[in-house]
Amino acid sequence: MTHYSAFSLFKQALGGNKGWSRAWRDATPKPSYDVIIIGGGGHGLATAYYLAKNHGITNVAVIEKGYIGGGNTGRNTTIVRSNYMIDGNTNFYEHSLKLWEGMSRDLNFNVMYSPRGQINLAHSPAQMDAAARRGNIMRMNGIDAELLSREDLKKRIPILDYSDTARFPIMGGLWQSRAGTARHDAVAWGYARGASDRGVDIIQGCEVTGYLWDRGRIVGVETTRGEIKAKKVGMAVAGHTSHMARKAGLTLPIETHILQAFVTEAIKPVIDCVVSFGAVHFYISQSDKGGLVMGGDLDGHNSYGQRGDLPIVEEGMAAAKALVPLVSRLQLVRHWAGVMDMSMDGSPIMCKSPVEGLYINGGWCYGGFKATPASGWCYAHTIANDAPHKLNEKFTLDRFRRGYQLDEKGMGPTPWAH
């Protein structure tokens, strides 16, 4: 593997860029591994990377039915932040943000983490109170948060609608300056390269079709490229967690839903941070290429379809127009949908499964991308030690039975409303 540096760039340029090696090995499956991770998205690759780096477990395979970066990792709106307030979520997402801050250096791969800041807008006195409360909880946990007034926002983000006729007047908002965006594909590629370099086999185009059993214990997987044995099998297949769990005889507190995202034509820079609307579910940022990247609500009915319907396009664009009036002059050039594991309390599940030998990492709802590094970090710990890391000890499956749901939004078990 070529170490990426200014020097290597210069050297390869002199050689006509013909000397670059593959970023990761295209491995063929071995008969057995210590750990198999199902799913070569960001979470699965990060898990393999930290299994090797933090725990010295390198006899690992990541098995991906498609190609690296072709699933939800490449279908999100690339936002990273840590403005959570429920104990169990707060420090997990803050650890994740800290890992984002050092990721490019750690992986020797530019993931284009851009701490451009994120604002959650407030449109009523009650929302300002809620923002202040959230900000206080964050600050007491050592996380940066700043309550901004309408006047602050007018100076900082002039493009929003501050007029008297605004449908939802902006009163202020909660600002996190270390939040921002990262290049989603680069995260998958960076972790794949780092894991492969430490001995992990990354096997693409190989679908797991079932599990291998021995006396009630899972001892490997059946795939489209044959049987592969493993001491431990971890799933990291958010969007298909229910589907893969069912093959192991498990039912989960998860429904699968589709979430759409939208990109406009490229324009000059107008929004230099991430803005979340407080009146309806909608958020917007601008990519480095210039397109406005937007997202909002789920389509709202169970689906594995990876494509969205038109009413949500209309709803999203109405929200965009209400918040940033200039979008009415822009063309939408792309919209797509990703498949979400919507858990019953809006928080993830990461633990040993009730089946010996199988581990679950799913239920990320819309929040999986920002969680990528901490998810890998904690899942690797859980698999290596057969016990959760302190940061994911509340993401258990039995919290629903025990009444310890982590319901950040207070919605109850209506997963399409989280």
Place this chain on the structure above:
Amino acid sequence: MLRIACPYCGERDYIEFLYAGDAAREMPALSDTDIDRWTDFVFFRDDPKGEHAEYWQHQHGCRQWLKVIRDTVTHRVISVTPAIEAGLQADEDKVEVA
């Protein structure tokens, strides 16, 4: 656009309907105190990739509750029946009120 053929009003866009989720679950009797059966009912879902039984209410039409079988991959609606005919009985489990 996903379209649902309401047995009372005819085929309409899905935005006229309120989605109310999985219709395959069975609510335990209100007198049942078993925590596992209630946990299963409240939180756990089969979440099939394929045919899914679900409730929709024709909120902007006849306001009737419907049981719809729909494919969660193709979004094809396979059948629509009035929930009352499909066996949804709110008053089946009578509770003694002191």
